[in-house]
Amino acid sequence: MANKKDAxxxxxxxxxxxxxxxxxxxxxxxxxxxxxxxxxxTKGLDKPFDGLLMDAMNKTMKxxxxxIQGCVLGYTQSDEIxxxxxxxxxxxxxxxxxxxxxxxxxxxxxxxxxxxxxLPVSRPA
Numbered sequence: 001m002a003n004k005k006d007a008x009x010x011x012x013x014x015x016x017x018x019x020x021x022x023x024x025x026x027x028x029x030x031x032x033x034x035x036x037x038x039x040x041x042t043k044g045l046d047k048p049f050d051g052l053l054m055d056a057m058n059k060t061m062k063x064x065x066x067x068i069q070g071c072v073l074g075y076t077q078s079d080e081i082x083x084x085x086x087x088x089x090x091x092x093x094x095x096x097x098x099x100x101x102x103x104x105x106x107x108x109x110x111x112x113x114x115x116x117x118x119l120p121v122s123r124p125a
Contacts, residue, residue: 020102021100021101022099023095025087028085029085031105032081033082033108033109034080035078035080061076061081061083062074065083070095072086
């Protein structure tokens, strides 16, 4: 039975490898994480800049910078967070997930601090 399981895993890896895209090593990488449905999420907040929302965005950006390998700079504006990653700080520095685009995208999209954006931000009544 173990052989069938291994064979399925190997077959699935083969499918994944067909679309595997890798970035060039030793080049800076910018990841941009864009908010989804922020018009609904921010309903009732102060326009154009709400202190609670900006604080949550800044905390999220800080968390990402501290937890994504090779991140040297983070920037947030509106509903976007941009991160600059490098893998050339030393000769032995490794890139994040071996510069595999699909892995970097899927992990960065869900890598956020717990409880920052679980519920809509609202002010007490």
